Amino acid sequence: MLGVFICIGLVLLGYLISGSVVKIKALERTVEVKGLSEREVPANIAIWPIKFKEAGNDLNGLFSSLQRKNTIIAEFLKNQGFNEKDISISAPAIVDRQAQENTESDKSKYRYSGTSTVSVYTDNVDSVRNGMQKLIELGKLGIAISGETYESKTLFLFTKLNEIKPGMIEEATKNAREVAEKFAQDSKSKLGRIKSASQGQFSIEDRDNNTPYIKKVRVVSTVQYYLTD
DSSP: OHHHHHHHHHHHHHHHHHHHHHHHHHHTOEEEEEEEEEEEEEOOEEEEEEEEEEEESOHHHHHHHHHHHHHHHHHHHHHTTOOGGGEEEOOOEEEEGGGSTTOOGGGOSOSEEEEEEEEEEESOHHHHHHHHTTTHHHHHTTOOBOOOOSTTOOEEEOOOHHHHHHHHHHHHHHHHHHHHHHHHHHTTOEEEEEEEEEEOOOEEEESOTTOTTEEEEEEEEEEEEEEEO
């Protein structure tokens, strides 16, 4: 009799275990979806470097010329609506061609060349854009502005991400749920609770090469839902 009861108990235990496994497997039915949120926002900070070069044989005269033209550029910027705190003047960089190795100094009639940069850091982005269109006025004053390079490129920044981040995360999550609901409907299932969710990194890029003062902010959220019958 003891053996019979043990056999019956093992059968019942096996039945209960198999039923639990089926239920656990049913809970493991999930769908993973991604939700996208994108926004176009205007830059709120501009960094505008104005770089120019001078050459000469008299070092003192070269420094004086650089200083005089720095003053002219600073006055030009003030006329564009910038304050003194927005303007900074870097120390000039001087190159002595005769002191350089492996250089044929007789190719140039000037021994020294100097470079100076006047920079603007401001939240008045529109004034920077307008001022850039008026640089020809400095040319008329005898200042040859260097073209944009990697070091002297005007930068437009967006630094208010925290202000739009909550709304974008909400939008991305909502879009992900809409995709998941459509999947559940097509598979004749019902969408359950969230199993896991992860927020992707925010990216801020220029909208295009011609409008660097307009930024595209983007984030992708990944959400995994349970599916039920």
